[in-house]
Amino acid sequence: MIDYRKDLNPEQFRAVTAGGGPILVIAGAGSGKTRTLTYRVAYLVESGIRPENILLATFTNKAAKEMTCRVETLIGMELGRLWAGTFHHIAHLILRRFASRVGLERRFGIMDEEDAAHLLGTISRSLGDLPDEFPRGNVIREIFSLGVNTQTDVEAVVAFRYPYFTDCLDKLLEIKSLYRDRKMEMNLVDFDDLIFYCVELFRSCPDVLEELAGGLHYVLVDEYQDTSALQNEFIDRLASSHRNLMVVGDDAQSIYSFRGADFGHIMEFGRKYPDAAIYKLETNYRSTPEILDLANRSIANNERQFFKELKSIRGPGARPALVPLRTSVQQAEFVAQRLGEFVLSGSAPGEIAVLYRAHFHSMELQMELTRRSIPFEIRSGIRFFEQAHVKDAVSFLRIAANPRDENAWMRSLSLFGKVGKKTAEKAWKKVSEKEDPLDVLMSDEFLKDMPKAARAGLEEFRKIMRGVTEDGLDGFPAVLLERVIDEGYGDHLRSRFPDAQSRADDLSQLSRYAAQFRTLHDFLGELALFTSAAEIDRAQGRERPEDRVVLSTIHQAKGLEWSVVFLIGCAEGMFPLARALKEDGGEEEERRLFYVAATRAKDELYICYPSMVFRRGLGGTYMGPSRFIEEIRWGCAKQESSPFELWQISNL
DNA sequence: CTCAGCCTTCTTTTT
DNA sequence: GAAGGCTGAG
Numbered sequence: 001m002i003d004y005r006k007d008l009n010p011e012q013f014r015a016v017t018a019g020g021g022p023i024l025v026i027a028g029a030g031s032g033k034t035r036t037l038t039y040r041v042a043y044l045v046e047s048g049i050r051p052e053n054i055l056l057a058t059f060t061n062k063a064a065k066e067m068t069c070r071v072e073t074l075i076g077m078e079l080g081r082l083w084a085g086t087f088h089h090i091a092h093l094i095l096r097r098f099a100s101r102v103g104l105e106r107r108f109g110i111m112d113e114e115d116a117a118h119l120l121g122t123i124s125r126s127l128g129d130l131p132d133e134f135p136r137g138n139v140i141r142e143i144f145s146l147g148v149n150t151q152t153d154v155e156a157v158v159a160f161r162y163p164y165f166t167d168c169l170d171k172l173l174e175i176k177s178l179y180r181d182r183k184m185e186m187n188l189v190d191f192d193d194l195i196f197y198c199v200e201l202f203r204s205c206p207d208v209l210e211e212l213a214g215g216l217h218y219v220l221v222d223e224y225q226d227t228s229a230l231q232n233e234f235i236d237r238l239a240s241s242h243r244n245l246m247v248v249g250d251d252a253q254s255i256y257s258f259r260g261a262d263f264g265h266i267m268e269f270g271r272k273y274p275d276a277a278i279y280k281l282e283t284n285y286r287s288t289p290e291i292l293d294l295a296n297r298s299i300a301n302n303e304r305q306f307f308k309e310l311k312s313i314r315g316p317g318a319r320p321a322l323v324p325l326r327t328s329v330q331q332a333e334f335v336a337q338r339l340g341e342f343v344l345s346g347s348a349p350g351e352i353a354v355l356y357r358a359h360f361h362s363m364e365l366q367m368e369l370t371r372r373s374i375p376f377e378i379r380s381g382i383r384f385f386e387q388a389h390v391k392d393a394v395s396f397l398r399i400a401a402n403p404r405d406e407n408a409w410m411r412s413l414s415l416f417g418k419v420g421k422k423t424a425e426k427a428w429k430k431v432s433e434k435e436d437p438l439d440v441l442m443s444d445e446f447l448k449d450m451p452k453a454a455r456a457g458l459e460e461f462r463k464i465m466r467g468v469t470e471d472g473l474d475g476f477p478a479v480l481l482e483r484v485i486d487e488g489y490g491d492h493l494r495s496r497f498p499d500a501q502s503r504a505d506d507l508s509q510l511s512r513y514a515a516q517f518r519t520l521h522d523f524l525g526e527l528a529l530f531t532s533a534a535e536i537d538r539a540q541g542r543e544r545p546e547d548r549v550v551l552s553t554i555h556q557a558k559g560l561e562w563s564v565v566f567l568i569g570c571a572e573g574m575f576p577l578a579r580a581l582k583e584d585g586g587e588e589e590e591r592r593l594f595y596v597a598a599t600r601a602k603d604e605l606y607i608c609y610p611s612m613v614f615r616r617g618l619g620g621t622y623m624g625p626s627r628f629i630e631e632i633r634w635g636c637a638k639q640e641s642s643p644f645e646l647w648q649i650s651n652l
Numbered sequence: 653c654t655c656a657g658c659c660t661t662c663t664t665t666t667t
Numbered sequence: 668g669a670a671g672g673c674t675g676a677g
Binding site: 059 | 653654655656664665
């Protein structure tokens with residue numbers, strides 16, 4: 001039995017042992033939010049609620065995995081059929097079961113963002129001559145996505161967020177409808193569709209909703225401040241039968257408005273559910289008072305927020321260091337040197353993180369760390385499944401799983417010598433005429449009137465596809481993936497990439513991951529929703545020992561903590577990022593991001609900024625320190641009362 | 653007509 | 668560092 005009183009503070013205890021009904025938990029940074037949620041699940045299970053009657057929605061796969069593990073450790077048993085996962089994951093499970101009720105085929109495939117953007121680009125180009133300022137595929141995708149997530153139409157999104165595309169509106173609407181048709185033809189859905197179709201399903205099929213919501217006695221939502229309108233309706237409906245909905249979040253840490261998140265949802269939860277109980281967690285266990293003081297002073301500059309006062313329970317520590325530097329190269333040298341000193345004095349590298357606003361802010365540091373052979377783990381940049389070679393190899397499997405997936409055909413075909421866009425298109429045309437494109441591929445007819453030069457390549461393609469399809473759909477995904485590599489993709493890698501070995505290693509890792517899935521559909525479905533190699537490691541329970549310094553964007557650092565945090569690139573224009581300030585409420589969102597970054601640190605915080613920023617073309621420009629630094633310093637003329645310790649460069 | 657290689661452009665944040 | 672556009676070669 002768990003001793004809740006002993007393990008939890010009074011604030012947490014009240015939230016964990018609360019009764020039913022709607023509950024809002026405002027959880028400040030480092031106040032034990034995850035602890036509260038995991039104990040709540042444990043508490044429910046110990047009170048006799050069956051795991052399959054509990055739903056726990058999170059934002060990342062990692063958070064879901066971590067929380068289930070922690071609950072299992074707490075209660076000393078496996079949770080089996082607990083509904084835990086990201087919104088997309090849960091929606092995916094539901095949609096597989098009820099696809100036909102919303103007009104989808106049961107075996108639909110999932111497109112990632114890159115595929116979606118590419119398809120949208122192709123569609124818009126097919127509309128003929130477009131002005132140069134017409135949005136590119138990835139921008140169109142963003143516009144549509146924002147529309148779906150905020151539950152508004154394209155007109156509204158363009159009017160409020162993209163007024164400069166007003167002239168393109170008619171074309172955009174046309175593209176949207178073509179996009180919908182093409183997805184249907186190809187039997188594909190995009191990320192947003194997963195949730196959107198579920199909500200449609202709930203709206204139009206009360207019997208389905210009743211069945212699902214009836215089974216969910218308790219619904220818990222993590223990171224509620226980052227939910228979109230669409231996700232909100234999804235959650236509300238799932239909790240509609242029993243109304244035992246507990247949402248946990250912190251309005252001060254809402255940082256995803258760019259993809260439709262609206263922390264208005266957390267602010268207005270009490271109005272939507274007038275009988276909601278509200279609990280606040282305001283004790284911070286993580287950071288020293290000095291670090292917390294800095295964070296509190298910063299966020300105080302925001303107008304729209306819940307009032308709360310985070311208190312540290314820790315003894316005094318060092319003031320956060322403010323480190324002015326001349327250039328980003330010097331900044332990289334400083335961080336690398338300081339890291340070296342920490343490691344020499346016995347700190348574990350895994351207890352240290354370097355955070356930044358945007359991927360490319362870490363370029364110089366990456367080079368410097370490599371030069372000094374300081375091992376680091378980078379949690380940003382290209383995501384594992386979006387790397388070309390991973391998508392290439394997987395595209396053969398996608399054809400096998402869903403022969404109508406034109407994207408996959410085009411991608412695979414184009415990989416071979418002398419097969420370009422035109423030949424690939426021609427091949428697809430021929431193959432898609434018949435009911436089963438794979439039959440045509442294997443027949444003699446396939447090579448007829450194909451360009452002579454391309455025949456060898458097409459033959460190679462056919463060889464791989466034969467390997468992948470000969471067992472029908474009964475082959476194990478891991479085996480099929482190996483076959484793609486053995487039957488020719490391995491050669492392709494070696495001939496094309498200088499780093500073929502490391503790419504091949506990626507694929508073996510992928511194949512090991514694939515081994516846990518029985519069918520191709522299970523594998524491909526999950527694959528689209530996972531995002532990083534690190535997540536594969538975690539999913540397989542072999543997280544490596546923390547022997548590396550972590551480099552991460554602030555976004556990806558949310559919910560994590562380190563003993564020492566370096567926040568780099570705190571120059572005006574880099575952070576807040578000039579482009580983000582153009583958005584409505586952009587400054588406040590950037591400040592929340594600053595708040596998230598600062599509150600990741602337990603013991604020491606270094607805030608670094610280069611004063612010279614090199615920009616493309618025009619040499620170096622002088623940039624002052626971030627306004628987030630200046631506004632905190634303002635009014636603290638005396639160095640003794642400043643929240644910062646100014647770092648002397650001569651230390652370098 | 654088709655492909656491949658070179659050039660320019662842009663690079664916020666992510667399930 | 669990658670994706671689209673342009674141009675020369677086949």
